[in-house]
Amino acid sequence: MAFDLQEQEQIADFKAWWNSWGKFLATAVILALLGYLAWQGWHAYQKSQAEKAGLIYARIEGAIGGDAAKIRADADLLKQDFSGSAYASRGALFAAKASADAGQLKEAEAQLNWVVANSDEADLRDAARLRLAAVQLDQKQPDAALKTLGGAESTGFAGLVAELRGDILLDKGDSAGAREAYKEALSxxxxxxxxxxxxxxxxxxxxKV
Known part of the structure; x- marks a missing residue:
């Protein structure tokens, strides 16, 4: 098929443009496609991971009141493989309760310390601090318990923190300090x-004292 002079010039211009920009555009399209596929793959992976973490957490919830060691094992699995998920901190709180109920206070303390150090949620960190301070008090460590409470962040826990501080101060024999703490708790x-x-x-x- 023969082309007239104008068509031949257009073809030549296109070839020149393609030689300058065509490979760049083709590469950009490929990179965009790869980026989209990677994004899709990442979300699929995230969904799969969340489902796996959810199943382990459900297993923990279903085991409450049962074997503390098994609950801790599942909680540790969440912390190890899904530490960035919301399930990990909640699983550790359940494991701490199970350990404390079984009289295994050191194990409970370890789980609670992990939540304080790793949770992204201030309320969960403060819930862990409250339980940790209570465990420390049970272990005759009132000063450590007071220090733990001193790190509280959320105003929503202020009343509970003040009440527990009163209990700790009373245990230390500081009746005046305990009274002030209980008054703060009531307020x-x-x-x-x-x-x-x-x-x-x-x-x-x-x-009355």
Missing amino acids: KLPKDAPNIQFVQVKLDALQ
Whole structure:
């Protein structure tokens, strides 16, 4: 098929343009396609990982009240393979409770320390601090327990932190400090908090001393 002069010039211009830009554009298209496929693959991997972590966490929930060692093993698996997931910290909290209920306070302490150091959620870190301080108090470590409570971050836990601080100070023989802590707890706990009457009872008992 013969081309006229104008068509031949257009073909020549296209060939020149292709030699200058065509390979670049082809490479860009390939890179964009690879990026899209990688993005799709990453999300598929993330979904798969979340499903696996969810199954392990469900196993932990279903085992509450059972063998503390098995619960810890699953919690450790979450921490090892899915440490960035929300399941890992929650699994560690369950494992800490199971260990504490079994009287294995050192194991409980290790799980709670992990949550404080690794959770991305301030509320979970403070929940772990509260439980950790209680475990430390049970181990006759009141100063360590006070230090743990001193790291609390969330105002939502302020009332519970103050109450536990009062318990610790009372254990140390500091009745005046305990009274102030219980007063602070009463001022920061919600009026419908289930423990507010018990805090009042503890404060009333100290007022009579």
